[in-house]
Amino acid sequence: MKPIIEILEEKVAAVMSELAGEKVPAIVKTSQNVKFGDYQANGVMSLAKKLRKNPRELASEVVAKLDLADMCAAPEIAGPGFINLRLKNDWLTARLVDALGDDARLGVDPVEQVGITVIDYSAPNVAKQMHVGHLRSTIIGDTISRVLEFYIGDPDKVIRQNHIGDWGLQMGMVVWAMQNVMEVDASEMTLADLEDVYRKSNILMKDDPGHGDIFRNSTLKLQNHEEPEISLWQNARKVSLDACIEIYKQLNVLLDNDNVRGESFYTDKLPGVIESLETAGMLKESDGAKVVFMDGYKKPDGEPLPMIVQKSDGAFLYATTDLAAIRFRLDQLKADRVVYVTDARQKLHFDMVFNCAKQAGWVQGDARLDHVPFGTVLGNDNKPFKTRSGENIKLKELLDEAQIRAMAVVEAKSPDLSDQQKQEIAAAVGIGAVKYADLSNNLTSDYVFDWDKMLAMEGNTAPYMQYAYARVQSIFRKGEIDTEQLIADAGNLQLNEEMEIALAKQLLRFGEIIASVASELRPHILTGYLFDLAQAFSSFYSNCPVLKADTSVKESRLMLCYQTAKTIKKGLGLLGIDTIEQM
């Protein structure tokens, strides 16, 4: 089924376009106030202006030609020319019946005409272990990838790419330190050893500038694939990457070794980038470096700001690698859309890289390059979240603490559950809370990391949603309900009470929410929807008895419960958050 809002948009726009003699939008939106109906078409007012007509008259012409009798009550014209649309109960009911039988997609059609999307996210530097700085990219990117996959309905059309940092000076430093200050054999190296050599090499770099040359030399050898540097590099990289994959598992993020295509992957493609820019006539030389000048970028002194693609010593930079990655993704992976999920501080960088790729003619047809910038995770002091001593907080420690804190809550609230159940709940709630707190924030703003708030059971949090789910499931357990029979009887569904109808309408909005997250790439639209849904359910739950109701009412309410559980589970699933049956 197509989202309701799309059906209405198409129908109203068709009539308006006919009257206008050209294609015009209906601008259908959900109404903010119930007294204005469920949806409203706002396009008539601007069209009236264009046609120099009275907007209310035009609205009545549109309404007269509109054939929505099957799904809506008679449209009302209000205010300066709004067309208010109220869904009919019968239509709503029939639609929910259809959705009830569809466990996989909840009655939401896949959108087949969309092409391949490559999504670049997480991208840790493997010279050290993951820290809070990688949290947002990892979980926002993961959510977007899951939503796009569901939206398109074809797993082959969403390609996840983990652009790890595995080829720079930092790896050269690590490789040198492995040879000179590490006490264990490279083959037995652990993550702690990696941390140790990373820290030591950084201290050397800081204390003795002379080490810069040593490290650069080590990096050069590595980049020439010399031994033993290249073998040591492989060792360190594997140790680090294995740890990342562990974190992805703990975080419930869909990244694995298959998705890794880091900087090192592109090294042999870098000279080609320079050549191609040269051919396009875009390459200039400036202070010995090879650069690209583009309009609109200025240095502090007012002179044009170039994008450097090759340093004066011949080395390439991250701009070069990103350009190579764009070409690879467009040409080899056949991407129609490439989505980059990175810190907002890299906005200028991607702006330049995207512009350069477009000017070089690499971006064909309708292909899109999207940057999804996000704000910083802050501590209580409103500064980037660090330990008291100013170190980056390790992601592993953060996630473990989330589970420990969630466990404390579970112990307090549900002491009678088995230890294993408590463990599972603590994992789902703890990790879910961290992810949900992040995803429910608007992307562009920074947010303050606050354990108490994210683990609170009241308000727009993961535990609130998980609790709503657990309560539904408890009804099915207690009532010993045969859900297959329930679905088979879906045709008996009746919606009478106000709260039943409100819940049904909210359930049926799922499709339009998915569509809007897929196009806007803003996960908080989904969390906001789920919260509204959970609230609609909680109101229903508190006011409409299910198991105690008469048979026919009971059956209908169970269907609402069933669909609510499915929708919450699916919605949280798209956020990479687990539901639990009891908590």
Add this chain to the structure above:
RNA sequence: GCACCCGUAGCUCAACUGGAUAGAGCGUCGGUCUACGAAACCGAAGGCUACAGGUUCGAAUCCUGUCGGGUGUACCA
């Protein structure tokens, strides 16, 4: 200097990208459990959307200016 992001209830944030009376949560105050799970529900109070102009049927949203905060600004990523 220039560019980008931002300024909305006491606090944290929404407002579907120009729609109707700007909405939630927390906190505050007041109700609801011998229970389909109170980790919940119901209600109340709380706003000149930083400020000043402009654009139009209509502005938190678009334009201009001012003030305040954040980020970025060539050989790191």
